[in-house]
Amino acid sequence: ATPTALLVGTGRGAQLGILIKGPEVLESTRRVDTIVLDKTGTVTTGKMALLDVVTADGEHADDVLRIAGALEDSSEHPIAVAIAKGARERVGTLPEVETFTNIEGLGVQGVVDGHAVVVGRPRLLADWSLRLPAELDAALSAAEAKGRTAVAVGWDGVARGVLVVADAVKPTSAAAITQLRALGLTPIMLTGDNAAAARAIADQVGIETVIAEVLPQDKVDTIKRLQSEGKVVAMVGDGINDAAALAQADLGLAMGTGTDVAIEASDLTLVRGDLRAAADAIRLSRRTLRTIK
Ligand code: ADP
Ligand code: MG
Numbered sequence: 001a002t003p004t005a006l007l008v009g010t011g012r013g014a015q016l017g018i019l020i021k022g023p024e025v026l027e028s029t030r031r032v033d034t035i036v037l038d039k040t041g042t043v044t045t046g047k048m049a050l051l052d053v054v055t056a057d058g059e060h061a062d063d064v065l066r067i068a069g070a071l072e073d074s075s076e077h078p079i080a081v082a083i084a085k086g087a088r089e090r091v092g093t094l095p096e097v098e099t100f101t102n103i104e105g106l107g108v109q110g111v112v113d114g115h116a117v118v119v120g121r122p123r124l125l126a127d128w129s130l131r132l133p134a135e136l137d138a139a140l141s142a143a144e145a146k147g148r149t150a151v152a153v154g155w156d157g158v159a160r161g162v163l164v165v166a167d168a169v170k171p172t173s174a175a176a177i178t179q180l181r182a183l184g185l186t187p188i189m190l191t192g193d194n195a196a197a198a199r200a201i202a203d204q205v206g207i208e209t210v211i212a213e214v215l216p217q218d219k220v221d222t223i224k225r226l227q228s229e230g231k232v233v234a235m236v237g238d239g240i241n242d243a244a245a246l247a248q249a250d251l252g253l254a255m256g257t258g259t260d261v262a263i264e265a266s267d268l269t270l271v272r273g274d275l276r277a278a279a280d281a282i283r284l285s286r287r288t289l290r291t292i293k
Helices: 001-017 027-030 041-043 061-072 076-091 124-127 134-145 174-183 195-205 216-228 240-248 260-265 278-290
Strands: 018-020 035-037 049-055 097-103 107-112 116-122 147-157 158-166 185-189 210-211 233-237 249-255 268-272
Touching: 001 018, 001 027, 001 195, 018 278, 027 278, 035 041, 035 216, 041 185, 041 195, 041 233, 049 061, 049 076, 049 134, 061 076, 061 107, 061 116, 076 147, 076 158, 076 174, 097 124, 107 134, 124 134, 124 147, 134 147, 134 158, 134 195, 174 185, 174 195, 174 278, 185 195, 185 216, 195 210, 216 233, 216 240, 233 240, 233 260, 233 278, 240 249, 240 260, 249 260, 268 278
Parallel strands: 035 185, 035 233, 185 210, 233 249, 249 268
Antiparallel strands: 018 268, 049 158, 097 107, 107 116, 116 147, 147 158
16 A cells, blocks of 8 residues: 555545544544444533433422532533533532542442432442332433433432433434445444433434443443454444443544543544544545555
8 A cells, every 4th residue: 555645545534624543544444334323422412401300209309409419510421510510500509529439331429418329320229229219210211211311319228309411412413324324334322321312312313223221341342242243343432431442443433522531542533523524534544545556
């Protein structure tokens, strides 16, 4: 291969908003047949907003917001940022957090105002022997059916409420999926979020296959499984939780709007965080390598 053509290719990439780690990356880009997409921050904006607070019978929404908001204020997860901001807008100053632990892919836990608090997926509350009453269970299912993310809040052994946050699909995601399909790629959504919310988002952008409720450490195994089936896999992601999968993929693409860890683990960076640049990258690599042969 003539290095000049490859270098021209990487230069053209930069003009398209695609940073390419090395000219050799173009070769793996060309062979890709499957593209795995993280949901939050990749297909969606990742900028969530607090939409709703549902309380268990006898609980007050402001208490749920104050305590959950205080705990989430220590986390950088998009869900946590939305909850802390929404809580502060509604109840004012949040109490101090005494201890805080992030449980990757499940939620957060800690001590606020002397209470042992947990916020996250119902599975995390179940791990702490907190049972969701019927009204909270119903609120969770209703929110998820609409593609929203709902997290449960509990403290001192009792489930107290559900917080509903929503994230918008990026305006360019559906067009990007259409372009990727036209290039012969099969899109797959991979997320730690619940299956119903993931399905609703996938439907909005035209993705048929959804792999949901995958813990961060298991995302890499999903990529390995696809590879063992003979697929040449590209992975697009933005989060710390995507880094191992991005490194394992035949081609890792990071959102330029994402975390440094994801960018470092990837072969390509889509500078503007626009998924259409993934299709541009594949088109560019095919064209560049055709010039060489
Ligand atoms: P994704 O793969 O979509 O980027 P994550 O793996 O980061 O999602 O999170 C998976 C799920 O874990 C979230 O949808 C949420 O239910 C729960 N979760 C993670 N972090 C938090 C948090 N800080 N507060 C509440 N829930 C959380
Ligand atoms: Mg993400």
